[in-house]
Amino acid sequence: MEFAYRSYREDVRRYIAGTFGAGPPDPEDAVQAAFERFAALSDRARVDNPKAFLIRSARNYVIDQRRRQAVRISYVLSETAVATAVEDRDAERVVSAKERLEIIERTIQTMDPRRQQVVIMNRIHGISCAEIARQLDRSPTLIKALLAEALVLCERALREADGER
Template identity: 30%
Template structure:
Protein backbone atom coordinates (compact mmCIF):
# COMPACT_ATOMS: atom_id res chain seq x y z
CA UNK A 1 0.00 0.00 0.00
CA UNK A 2 1.37 3.39 -1.00
CA UNK A 3 1.89 6.12 1.52
CA UNK A 4 -0.95 8.57 1.33
CA UNK A 5 -0.29 12.28 1.06
CA UNK A 6 -1.46 14.45 3.94
CA UNK A 7 -5.19 14.86 4.35
CA UNK A 8 -6.32 18.09 2.73
CA UNK A 9 -9.35 20.17 3.68
CA UNK A 10 -12.55 18.75 2.20
CA UNK A 11 -14.20 22.07 1.45
CA UNK A 12 -14.15 23.35 -2.12
CA UNK A 13 -11.46 25.76 -3.20
CA UNK A 14 -12.51 29.37 -3.71
CA UNK A 15 -14.99 29.78 -6.54
CA UNK A 16 -13.56 31.37 -9.63
CA UNK A 17 -15.28 30.39 -12.88
CA UNK A 18 -19.06 29.96 -12.96
CA UNK A 19 -18.76 27.76 -16.05
CA UNK A 20 -16.84 25.09 -14.11
CA UNK A 21 -19.84 24.22 -11.90
CA UNK A 22 -23.24 22.75 -12.74
CA UNK A 23 -24.48 19.21 -13.15
CA UNK A 24 -23.40 18.83 -16.79
CA UNK A 25 -19.81 19.89 -16.12
CA UNK A 26 -19.65 17.81 -12.96
CA UNK A 27 -20.93 14.66 -14.69
CA UNK A 28 -18.63 15.10 -17.69
CA UNK A 29 -15.57 15.70 -15.51
CA UNK A 30 -16.45 12.78 -13.24
CA UNK A 31 -16.72 10.38 -16.17
CA UNK A 32 -13.35 11.59 -17.47
CA UNK A 33 -11.69 11.19 -14.05
CA UNK A 34 -13.44 8.00 -12.87
CA UNK A 35 -10.88 5.50 -14.19
CA UNK A 36 -7.95 7.56 -12.93
CA UNK A 37 -9.53 7.96 -9.47
CA UNK A 38 -10.32 4.24 -9.19
CA UNK A 39 -6.77 3.32 -10.21
CA UNK A 40 -5.23 5.70 -7.69
CA UNK A 41 -7.56 4.68 -4.86
CA UNK A 42 -7.01 1.02 -5.65
CA UNK A 43 -3.27 1.50 -5.01
CA UNK A 44 -3.94 3.26 -1.72
CA UNK A 45 -6.60 0.95 -0.26
CA UNK A 46 -5.20 -2.22 -1.90
CA UNK A 47 -8.62 -3.35 -3.13
CA UNK A 48 -10.23 -2.59 -6.49
CA UNK A 49 -13.77 -3.22 -5.23
CA UNK A 50 -13.30 -0.86 -2.28
CA UNK A 51 -11.79 1.75 -4.59
CA UNK A 52 -14.81 1.50 -6.91
CA UNK A 53 -17.16 1.83 -3.92
CA UNK A 54 -15.32 4.91 -2.69
CA UNK A 55 -15.46 6.53 -6.12
CA UNK A 56 -19.21 5.84 -6.26
CA UNK A 57 -19.59 7.39 -2.81
CA UNK A 58 -17.62 10.39 -4.04
CA UNK A 59 -19.95 10.76 -7.02
CA UNK A 60 -22.98 10.84 -4.71
CA UNK A 61 -21.33 13.46 -2.50
CA UNK A 62 -20.35 15.58 -5.48
CA UNK A 63 -23.78 15.26 -7.07
CA UNK A 64 -25.37 16.66 -3.92
CA UNK A 65 -23.07 19.68 -4.32
CA UNK A 66 -23.16 19.77 -8.13
CA UNK A 67 -23.50 23.53 -8.30
CA UNK A 68 -20.22 24.17 -6.52
CA UNK A 69 -17.89 26.24 -8.68
CA UNK A 70 -14.17 25.54 -8.62
CA UNK A 71 -11.24 26.51 -10.78
CA UNK A 72 -10.25 22.94 -11.70
CA UNK A 73 -13.03 20.42 -11.13
CA UNK A 74 -10.84 17.44 -12.08
CA UNK A 75 -8.19 18.38 -9.53
CA UNK A 76 -10.89 18.96 -6.93
CA UNK A 77 -12.29 15.47 -7.57
CA UNK A 78 -8.87 13.83 -7.27
CA UNK A 79 -8.23 15.65 -3.98
CA UNK A 80 -11.67 14.65 -2.67
CA UNK A 81 -11.04 11.02 -3.70
CA UNK A 82 -7.71 11.04 -1.87
CA UNK A 83 -9.40 12.40 1.26
CA UNK A 84 -12.05 9.67 1.07
CA UNK A 85 -9.32 7.03 0.84
CA UNK A 86 -7.54 8.50 3.86
CA UNK A 87 -10.77 8.53 5.86
CA UNK A 88 -11.49 4.92 4.84
CA UNK A 89 -8.02 3.73 5.89
CA UNK A 90 -8.17 5.58 9.21
CA UNK A 91 -11.56 4.07 9.94
CA UNK A 92 -10.28 0.59 9.02
CA UNK A 93 -7.20 0.93 11.24
CA UNK A 94 -9.31 2.19 14.12
CA UNK A 95 -11.69 -0.77 13.77
CA UNK A 96 -8.77 -3.23 13.69
CA UNK A 97 -7.23 -1.67 16.81
CA UNK A 98 -10.57 -1.89 18.60
CA UNK A 99 -11.09 -5.53 17.59
CA UNK A 100 -7.57 -6.54 18.62
CA UNK A 101 -8.12 -4.95 22.04
CA UNK A 102 -11.27 -6.99 22.69
CA UNK A 103 -11.12 -10.17 24.73
CA UNK A 104 -12.27 -13.30 22.86
CA UNK A 105 -15.52 -13.44 24.82
CA UNK A 106 -16.27 -9.83 23.80
CA UNK A 107 -16.01 -10.61 20.09
CA UNK A 108 -19.31 -10.78 18.27
CA UNK A 109 -19.93 -12.97 15.23
CA UNK A 110 -18.38 -16.07 13.75
CA UNK A 111 -15.38 -17.73 15.41
CA UNK A 112 -11.99 -16.87 14.01
CA UNK A 113 -10.06 -19.17 11.69
CA UNK A 114 -7.80 -20.11 14.64
CA UNK A 115 -10.82 -21.16 16.72
CA UNK A 116 -12.21 -23.09 13.74
CA UNK A 117 -8.87 -24.86 13.41
CA UNK A 118 -8.81 -25.77 17.10
CA UNK A 119 -12.37 -27.05 16.88
CA UNK A 120 -11.61 -29.16 13.80
CA UNK A 121 -8.54 -30.59 15.53
CA UNK A 122 -10.60 -31.38 18.63
CA UNK A 123 -13.31 -33.06 16.51
CA UNK A 124 -10.67 -35.14 14.75
CA UNK A 125 -9.37 -36.39 18.11
CA UNK A 126 -12.94 -37.20 19.17
CA UNK A 127 -13.52 -39.23 16.01
CA UNK A 128 -10.17 -41.01 16.40
CA UNK A 129 -11.02 -41.93 19.99
CA UNK A 130 -14.45 -43.18 18.89
CA UNK A 131 -12.95 -45.30 16.11
CA UNK A 132 -10.61 -46.96 18.60
CA UNK A 133 -13.66 -48.29 20.47
CA UNK A 134 -14.91 -50.13 17.35
CA UNK A 135 -14.23 -53.79 16.64
CA UNK A 136 -11.06 -54.15 14.58
CA UNK A 137 -12.81 -55.29 11.40
CA UNK A 138 -15.23 -52.33 11.46
CA UNK A 139 -12.36 -49.90 12.03
CA UNK A 140 -10.36 -51.55 9.22
CA UNK A 141 -13.29 -51.24 6.78
CA UNK A 142 -13.73 -47.58 7.70
CA UNK A 143 -10.04 -46.78 7.20
CA UNK A 144 -9.88 -48.62 3.87
CA UNK A 145 -12.82 -46.58 2.59
CA UNK A 146 -12.22 -43.15 4.09
CA UNK A 147 -8.43 -43.01 4.26
CA UNK A 148 -7.37 -45.25 1.36
CA UNK A 149 -10.33 -44.42 -0.89
CA UNK A 150 -11.32 -48.01 -1.65
CA UNK A 151 -14.86 -48.77 -2.83
CA UNK A 152 -17.19 -51.13 -0.95
CA UNK A 153 -16.68 -53.85 -3.59
CA UNK A 154 -12.87 -53.50 -3.40
CA UNK A 155 -12.99 -53.79 0.40
CA UNK A 156 -15.35 -56.78 0.16
CA UNK A 157 -12.93 -58.54 -2.22
CA UNK A 158 -9.87 -57.74 -0.07
CA UNK A 159 -11.47 -58.90 3.21
CA UNK A 160 -13.48 -61.81 1.76
CA UNK A 161 -16.86 -60.45 2.91
CA UNK A 162 -19.97 -59.30 1.06
CA UNK A 163 -20.49 -55.71 -0.09
CA UNK A 164 -23.56 -55.49 2.17
CA UNK A 165 -21.38 -56.50 5.15
CA UNK A 166 -18.96 -53.70 4.23
CA UNK A 167 -21.91 -51.30 4.09
CA UNK A 168 -23.04 -52.40 7.58
CA UNK A 169 -19.54 -51.90 8.99
CA UNK A 170 -19.41 -48.41 7.43
CA UNK A 171 -22.83 -47.46 8.79
CA UNK A 172 -21.76 -48.58 12.26
CA UNK A 173 -18.45 -46.66 12.09
CA UNK A 174 -20.11 -43.49 10.79
CA UNK A 175 -22.79 -43.64 13.50
CA UNK A 176 -20.14 -43.96 16.21
CA UNK A 177 -18.23 -40.96 14.76
CA UNK A 178 -21.40 -38.88 14.55
CA UNK A 179 -22.45 -39.81 18.09
CA UNK A 180 -19.05 -38.87 19.50
CA UNK A 181 -19.16 -35.41 17.91
CA UNK A 182 -22.82 -34.86 18.87
CA UNK A 183 -22.12 -35.90 22.45
CA UNK A 184 -19.09 -33.62 22.66
CA UNK A 185 -21.05 -30.74 21.13
CA UNK A 186 -23.94 -31.08 23.59
CA UNK A 187 -21.42 -31.36 26.44
CA UNK A 188 -19.78 -28.08 25.34
CA UNK A 189 -23.14 -26.36 25.04
CA UNK A 190 -24.24 -27.39 28.54
CA UNK A 191 -20.83 -26.29 29.88
CA UNK A 192 -21.29 -22.86 28.24
CA UNK A 193 -24.78 -22.52 29.72
CA UNK A 194 -23.47 -23.42 33.17
CA UNK A 195 -20.84 -20.68 32.93
CA UNK A 196 -23.31 -17.98 31.87
Protein backbone atom coordinates in the same frame (compact mmCIF):
# COMPACT_ATOMS: atom_id res chain seq x y z
CA MET B 1 0.88 39.63 -0.38
CA GLU B 2 4.23 40.12 1.34
CA PHE B 3 2.68 42.79 3.56
CA ALA B 4 -0.08 40.40 4.64
CA TYR B 5 2.47 37.67 5.37
CA ARG B 6 4.63 39.95 7.56
CA SER B 7 1.61 41.50 9.24
CA TYR B 8 -0.55 38.44 10.00
CA ARG B 9 1.62 35.31 9.92
CA GLU B 10 2.43 35.31 13.63
CA ASP B 11 -1.14 36.19 14.65
CA VAL B 12 -2.52 33.29 12.58
CA ARG B 13 0.10 30.88 13.97
CA ARG B 14 -0.65 31.94 17.58
CA TYR B 15 -4.38 31.55 17.02
CA ILE B 16 -3.98 28.04 15.59
CA ALA B 17 -1.50 26.96 18.28
CA GLY B 18 -3.71 28.41 21.02
CA THR B 19 -6.90 26.87 19.67
CA PHE B 20 -5.67 23.49 18.44
CA GLY B 21 -2.33 22.97 20.16
CA ALA B 22 0.96 21.97 18.59
CA GLY B 23 -0.66 19.58 16.15
CA PRO B 24 -1.02 17.61 14.17
CA PRO B 25 -1.16 19.34 11.86
CA ASP B 26 1.66 21.66 12.79
CA PRO B 27 0.47 25.29 13.18
CA GLU B 28 3.09 26.37 10.64
CA ASP B 29 1.53 24.01 8.08
CA ALA B 30 -1.86 25.59 8.73
CA VAL B 31 -0.42 29.09 8.28
CA GLN B 32 1.24 28.01 5.04
CA ALA B 33 -2.00 26.50 3.73
CA ALA B 34 -3.94 29.66 4.62
CA PHE B 35 -1.50 31.90 2.78
CA GLU B 36 -1.51 29.55 -0.23
CA ARG B 37 -5.28 29.85 -0.37
CA PHE B 38 -5.07 33.63 -0.01
CA ALA B 39 -2.45 33.83 -2.77
CA ALA B 40 -4.64 31.73 -5.07
CA LEU B 41 -7.47 34.27 -4.92
CA SER B 42 -7.88 36.10 -8.21
CA ASP B 43 -8.93 39.35 -6.51
CA ARG B 44 -7.40 39.62 -3.01
CA ALA B 45 -8.46 43.27 -2.87
CA ARG B 46 -12.10 42.15 -2.49
CA VAL B 47 -11.27 40.50 0.87
CA ASP B 48 -12.41 43.04 3.47
CA ASN B 49 -10.48 41.55 6.37
CA PRO B 50 -7.37 39.58 5.26
CA LYS B 51 -6.46 38.61 8.83
CA ALA B 52 -9.92 37.10 9.45
CA PHE B 53 -9.75 35.33 6.08
CA LEU B 54 -6.32 33.87 6.92
CA ILE B 55 -7.41 32.74 10.41
CA ARG B 56 -10.57 31.15 9.02
CA SER B 57 -8.59 29.42 6.25
CA ALA B 58 -5.99 28.11 8.72
CA ARG B 59 -8.75 26.93 11.08
CA ASN B 60 -10.55 25.11 8.24
CA TYR B 61 -7.26 23.51 7.18
CA VAL B 62 -6.69 22.13 10.69
CA ILE B 63 -10.24 20.83 10.92
CA ASP B 64 -10.00 19.18 7.49
CA GLN B 65 -6.66 17.57 8.34
CA ARG B 66 -7.99 16.23 11.63
CA ARG B 67 -11.07 14.81 9.93
CA ARG B 68 -8.88 13.10 7.36
CA GLN B 69 -6.69 11.71 10.11
CA ALA B 70 -9.76 10.47 12.00
CA VAL B 71 -11.03 8.74 8.85
CA ARG B 72 -7.63 7.11 8.27
CA ILE B 73 -7.45 5.95 11.88
CA SER B 74 -11.01 4.66 11.73
CA TYR B 75 -10.23 2.79 8.52
CA VAL B 76 -7.08 1.24 9.95
CA LEU B 77 -8.91 0.22 13.11
CA SER B 78 -11.80 -1.28 11.18
CA GLU B 79 -9.43 -3.14 8.86
CA THR B 80 -7.52 -4.40 11.90
CA ALA B 81 -10.76 -5.46 13.56
CA VAL B 82 -11.90 -7.29 10.44
CA ALA B 83 -8.54 -9.01 10.04
CA THR B 84 -8.55 -9.99 13.71
CA ALA B 85 -12.10 -11.32 13.47
CA VAL B 86 -11.20 -13.36 10.39
CA GLU B 87 -8.09 -14.70 12.09
CA ASP B 88 -10.11 -15.50 15.22
CA ARG B 89 -12.76 -17.31 13.17
CA ASP B 90 -10.09 -19.20 11.26
CA ALA B 91 -8.35 -20.10 14.52
CA GLU B 92 -11.69 -21.20 16.00
CA ARG B 93 -12.38 -23.36 12.96
CA VAL B 94 -8.95 -24.98 13.19
CA VAL B 95 -9.37 -25.69 16.89
CA SER B 96 -12.89 -27.02 16.34
CA ALA B 97 -11.75 -29.24 13.46
CA LYS B 98 -8.87 -30.59 15.55
CA GLU B 99 -11.22 -31.34 18.44
CA ARG B 100 -13.66 -33.13 16.13
CA LEU B 101 -10.83 -35.11 14.57
CA GLU B 102 -9.61 -36.20 18.00
CA ILE B 103 -13.13 -37.35 18.89
CA ILE B 104 -13.35 -39.39 15.69
CA GLU B 105 -9.88 -40.88 16.25
CA ARG B 106 -10.79 -41.94 19.81
CA THR B 107 -14.07 -43.39 18.58
CA ILE B 108 -12.35 -45.39 15.84
CA GLN B 109 -9.78 -46.69 18.33
CA THR B 110 -12.57 -48.03 20.55
CA MET B 111 -14.36 -49.84 17.70
CA ASP B 112 -14.13 -53.58 17.21
CA PRO B 113 -11.32 -54.47 14.76
CA ARG B 114 -13.64 -55.26 11.79
CA ARG B 115 -15.48 -51.89 11.90
CA GLN B 116 -12.18 -50.12 12.54
CA GLN B 117 -10.53 -51.73 9.53
CA VAL B 118 -13.47 -51.03 7.19
CA VAL B 119 -13.87 -47.37 8.18
CA ILE B 120 -10.12 -46.74 7.85
CA MET B 121 -9.94 -48.42 4.46
CA ASN B 122 -12.98 -46.55 3.16
CA ARG B 123 -12.75 -43.10 4.71
CA ILE B 124 -9.00 -42.66 5.08
CA HIS B 125 -7.61 -44.68 2.18
CA GLY B 126 -10.59 -44.06 -0.12
CA ILE B 127 -11.18 -47.70 -1.01
CA SER B 128 -14.68 -48.56 -2.20
CA CYS B 129 -16.87 -51.00 -0.31
CA ALA B 130 -16.75 -53.44 -3.25
CA GLU B 131 -12.92 -53.39 -3.23
CA ILE B 132 -12.80 -53.80 0.57
CA ALA B 133 -15.14 -56.78 0.27
CA ARG B 134 -12.87 -58.31 -2.37
CA GLN B 135 -9.66 -57.68 -0.37
CA LEU B 136 -11.11 -59.03 2.89
CA ASP B 137 -13.02 -61.82 1.19
CA ARG B 138 -16.30 -60.69 2.71
CA SER B 139 -19.66 -59.86 1.19
CA PRO B 140 -20.23 -56.28 0.03
CA THR B 141 -23.40 -56.20 2.13
CA LEU B 142 -21.42 -57.01 5.30
CA ILE B 143 -18.81 -54.35 4.48
CA LYS B 144 -21.54 -51.72 3.90
CA ALA B 145 -23.21 -52.67 7.18
CA LEU B 146 -19.90 -52.47 9.11
CA LEU B 147 -19.14 -49.10 7.53
CA ALA B 148 -22.60 -47.77 8.35
CA GLU B 149 -22.27 -48.93 11.97
CA ALA B 150 -18.85 -47.29 12.25
CA LEU B 151 -20.15 -44.02 10.83
CA VAL B 152 -23.11 -44.06 13.22
CA LEU B 153 -20.70 -44.50 16.14
CA CYS B 154 -18.60 -41.55 14.92
CA GLU B 155 -21.66 -39.34 14.42
CA ARG B 156 -22.99 -40.24 17.88
CA ALA B 157 -19.64 -39.38 19.49
CA LEU B 158 -19.62 -35.99 17.74
CA ARG B 159 -23.20 -35.24 18.79
CA GLU B 160 -22.41 -36.17 22.40
CA ALA B 161 -19.33 -33.93 22.34
CA ASP B 162 -21.40 -31.05 20.92
CA GLY B 163 -23.91 -31.53 23.73
CA GLU B 164 -21.13 -31.29 26.32
CA ARG B 165 -19.79 -27.98 24.96
